[in-house]
Amino acid sequence: MPLVVPPHRVALRALRCGSVHAASSQIAAELGCRPGQELTGLLRHNADRVVPSPGVGPMGQFVDGCIHLYDAALPLGHEVELPMGDWELVLSWLPSRAARLGHVPRGLHAGVAWNATDCPWQWGAGALVEGPAASLALTMTGRAVGLATLSGPGLATVRHRLLTG
Numbered sequence: 001m002p003l004v005v006p007p008h009r010v011a012l013r014a015l016r017c018g019s020v021h022a023a024s025s026q027i028a029a030e031l032g033c034r035p036g037q038e039l040t041g042l043l044r045h046n047a048d049r050v051v052p053s054p055g056v057g058p059m060g061q062f063v064d065g066c067i068h069l070y071d072a073a074l075p076l077g078h079e080v081e082l083p084m085g086d087w088e089l090v091l092s093w094l095p096s097r098a099a100r101l102g103h104v105p106r107g108l109h110a111g112v113a114w115n116a117t118d119c120p121w122q123w124g125a126g127a128l129v130e131g132p133a134a135s136l137a138l139t140m141t142g143r144a145v146g147l148a149t150l151s152g153p154g155l156a157t158v159r160h161r162l163l164t165g
Contacts, residue, residue, distance in 0.1 A: 066137070067141050108161050111127065112158060
């Protein structure tokens with residue numbers, strides 16, 4: 001997205017949509033309609049280009065890379081695995097103010113306690129949602145695919161928030 005849509009256009013779209021998350025989803029859907037050859041050509045052409053990420057910094061870009069790897073691989077049936085240390089970094093950053101600029105859907109985390117069952121990470125207060133770190137990260141960034149391996153009394157609330165937007 002940052003290769004074809006300048007930050008000021010994302011900001012304008014966010015104002016119209018009500019959030020950076022909603023604007024990013026719309027823009028991603030529009031870009032997803034482009035032919036695969038065009039998109040891979042765009043990526044190859046810009047492979048050496050450093051694109052700043054206003055507001056979220058390097059951690060935002062790192063989180064994007066981890067989450068988008070799964071966004072691309074899972075629908076294609078490819079299994080991917082990141083080191084647990086990467087997921088711990090992702091989870092530690094998601095509750096931050098910077099993450100609310102576009103990585104985390106508004107209101108998703110309210111009244112929910114999150115607990116990873118495969119690493120020492122927990123955050124939040126309220127009804128518990130727990131499961132593998134990767135599933136938590138996917139869910140916390142608005143991906144319903146992460147819900148499948150989560151459990152706890154807060155899961156129904158999170159599922160409702162994700163699926164009704």
